[in-house]
Amino acid sequence: MAITGHLVEFSLAEIFQFLEQGHKTGLLTIFEQPEPEPPRGREHYIWFNQGRVVAAANRSDHRGLISSLSQRGLLGDRAASRLAQSCGPKVPLGLYLKSQGILDAEQLKLLFYTQVMRQVCALFSVVDGWFHFDSKAVLPCDEMTGLSAPATEVTLAGLRALRNWSTLEDKLPDPMSTIVALVEGQPNLRLNAVEWQVWEFTGGKDSLQTIAQHLQLPIHKVQEIVFRLNVVGLLEEVPMMVLEAETTHQHDEEDELQPTSSLHDSTVSQSFLNNLVSFLKHKV
Amino acid sequence: MAINVEKLNTLLQNFVSATSDVEGAALVTPDGLPLATSLPGGMDDERVSAMSAAMLSLGERIGSELARGSIDRIYVEGTHGYGVLTSCAEDAVFLVLANRSAKLGVLMLEIKRAIAELKLVLM
Amino acid sequence: MEIMRLVVTGPVGAGKSTFIRSVSEIDVVDTDRRATDEASLLKPKTTVAFDFGRLQFSPDMALHLYGTPGQARFDFMWDILIRRAHAYMLLVAAHRPREFHYARRILSFMQRRSRAPLIIGLTHTDQPGTWDEENILIALGFPNPDRHPPIVSVDATEAGSVAVAIMTLLQHYSQVQQRNVEQPAPHR
Numbered sequence: 001m002a003i004t005g006h007l008v009e010f011s012l013a014e015i016f017q018f019l020e021q022g023h024k025t026g027l028l029t030i031f032e033q034p035e036p037e038p039p040r041g042r043e044h045y046i047w048f049n050q051g052r053v054v055a056a057a058n059r060s061d062h063r064g065l066i067s068s069l070s071q072r073g074l075l076g077d078r079a080a081s082r083l084a085q086s087c088g089p090k091v092p093l094g095l096y097l098k099s100q101g102i103l104d105a106e107q108l109k110l111l112f113y114t115q116v117m118r119q120v121c122a123l124f125s126v127v128d129g130w131f132h133f134d135s136k137a138v139l140p141c142d143e144m145t146g147l148s149a150p151a152t153e154v155t156l157a158g159l160r161a162l163r164n165w166s167t168l169e170d171k172l173p174d175p176m177s178t179i180v181a182l183v184e185g186q187p188n189l190r191l192n193a194v195e196w197q198v199w200e201f202t203g204g205k206d207s208l209q210t211i212a213q214h215l216q217l218p219i220h221k222v223q224e225i226v227f228r229l230n231v232v233g234l235l236e237e238v239p240m241m242v243l244e245a246e247t248t249h250q251h252d253e254e255d256e257l258q259p260t261s262s263l264h265d266s267t268v269s270q271s272f273l274n275n276l277v278s279f280l281k282h283k284v
Numbered sequence: 285m286a287i288n289v290e291k292l293n294t295l296l297q298n299f300v301s302a303t304s305d306v307e308g309a310a311l312v313t314p315d316g317l318p319l320a321t322s323l324p325g326g327m328d329d330e331r332v333s334a335m336s337a338a339m340l341s342l343g344e345r346i347g348s349e350l351a352r353g354s355i356d357r358i359y360v361e362g363t364h365g366y367g368v369l370t371s372c373a374e375d376a377v378f379l380v381l382a383n384r385s386a387k388l389g390v391l392m393l394e395i396k397r398a399i400a401e402l403k404l405v406l407m
Numbered sequence: 408m409e410i411m412r413l414v415v416t417g418p419v420g421a422g423k424s425t426f427i428r429s430v431s432e433i434d435v436v437d438t439d440r441r442a443t444d445e446a447s448l449l450k451p452k453t454t455v456a457f458d459f460g461r462l463q464f465s466p467d468m469a470l471h472l473y474g475t476p477g478q479a480r481f482d483f484m485w486d487i488l489i490r491r492a493h494a495y496m497l498l499v500a501a502h503r504p505r506e507f508h509y510a511r512r513i514l515s516f517m518q519r520r521s522r523a524p525l526i527i528g529l530t531h532t533d534q535p536g537t538w539d540e541e542n543i544l545i546a547l548g549f550p551n552p553d554r555h556p557p558i559v560s561v562d563a564t565e566a567g568s569v570a571v572a573i574m575t576l577l578q579h580y581s582q583v584q585q586r587n588v589e590q591p592a593p594h595r
Contacts, residue, residue: 005504005536009503009505010506010507014504014546018545021545021550106539161525171508174479218416238515239482257515262561266586268409268493268580269409272411275464275576276411276464276468276470276577277578279462279464279465280571280573280574280577281574282568283430283566313440314440314441314455315446315455316455316480317443317444319533331483334483335453335483336481338438338455338456338476338484341439341440342456344509345436345438347593349436360432363520
């Protein structure tokens with residue numbers, strides 16, 4: 001399976017949400033260029049395994065991790081290359097170096113953080129670019145630390161750092177909407193202070209406008225926070241009217257415990273359906 | 285020619301403040317986007333505009349299907365007042381919200397006058 | 408007279424009005440207005456209240472089809488229409504990923520408002536850049552391949568194709584009804 005598109009059509013946040021929810025494995029390439037055809041501009045690579053980000057690079061020779069190692073003075077270029085060759089075909093290089101006692105767990109974490117978080121977060125600000133996802137690509141053990149992060153965690157960090165929201169403008173939630181939690185209890189992602197404050201309002205009672213007033217934040221800030229908590233699957237935007245209607249609807253059900261709710265008092269008979277289907281068959 | 289939105293806004297504001305019992309007014313496009321509004325607090329102008337467009341299009345449809353001819357105005361009378369919708373030139377719909385104590389005859393006359401002024405700016 | 412009411416919803420330009428026009432036997436009651444918003448980039452006219460089509464297939468039986476406006480500013484119309492629907496269809500243009508996020512929002516609105524059975528109809532599947540069904544389902548929030556509404560490709564300009572889509576919806580409706588009879592749970 002391969003998907004190609006422009007980032008204006010389908011933003012990086014949506015791609016990440018899609019890859020995570022679909023538990024996708026493969027290579028996502030971001031091209032910093034206005035048209036999909038070559039000549040190619042800068043390319044960025046992000047590898048996914050079962051919807052988690054396992055590696056990232058902005059070079060295609062699979063030597064990103066090795067050069068990062070030598071830059072940090074952890075391992076010389078040549079030594080690293082030699083070790084990489086002795087590392088088994090299906091073992092992430094980072095894990096192998098750890099098993100050899102060359103890296104400790106903390107160093108590995110730091111490497112992963114720089115490689116994935118820092119590189120990928122910067123990509124959220126690429127506006128005029130293309131993406132391509134290839135599910136047949138092989139995961140590059142040489143670029144892998146062995147660590148991984150849920151795509152949503154990267155999205156959260158990337159959108160927090162995003163300054164220019166113009167391309168996401170028409171996807172931002174309506175200021176008159178309310179928000180409702182999609183997860184039970186506490187969110188499983190680490191939220192920052194202001195995200196927590198917004199999260200507290202997921203009772204579906206207050207509009208984004210009211211929330212902004214309460215928190216003394218500009219409305220667009222609240223819209224941005226709601227967008228990113230939505231795209232990582234924590235909450236959803238619901239028009240106020242719908243919730244009002246739901247409350248009255250629930251009252252109906254308490255009043256009369258009949259199998260048919262008042263909204264669907266009429267069900268269509270089987271003979272009606274049969275007649276209609278045979279009528280439609282003549283149209284096909 | 286570009287529409288003078290500022291002028292429209294001023295006209296609407298003057299209309300709302302100078303006409304007794306009028307609580308709000310909006311000038312919207314036939315597909316439901318606000319051109320200029322002066323509405324009571326808490327009313328969302330996009331929403332009001334969309335409703336005006338839906339109401340007018342349904343009214344016009346009723347007018348033609350039920351052979352009532354072209355529509356001059358549509359109005360909703362509720363326990364708290366009136367909502368009067370009048371078509372204003374080809375590209376705009378004028379909505380006026382008035383409270384219960386409004387005198388309908390006077391209100392219609394005021395709306396007619398306001399529309400004449402608005403049309404000049406829209407031309 | 409027995410009447411079944413079906414609602415066709417979805418983003419702007421998915422083909423809702425066309426869908427209804429293709430199959431209705433009466434002149435569709437449309438409430439089109441010249442579009443001045445982003446919709447005008449896709450098409451000259453946009454629905455502002457609803458489209459209404461009808462199929463009278465027996466002296467005392469009729470199918471009523473309602474199409475919703477696409478833009479969220481008309482969500483009061485979504486509300487009015489969906490609450491009386493027996494079943495509904497979400498139409499999505501398969502080649503416009505830009506709208507998947509929004510289609511998901513419409514869906515969440517409808518599902519909160521109505522328990523009526525739903526199917527997904529994909530239009531424009533012959534265009535370049537079309538996503539396949541599996542991936543569109545994920546993008547619409549149905550990542551589990553075993554648990555999603557029925558999905559069907561439809562050419563909204565073709566009466567035959569529209570008829571097939573409606574039959575899929577009817578079949579799904581009938582199955583949900585039977586399930587409800589067997590285990591009368593009030594919830595889906």
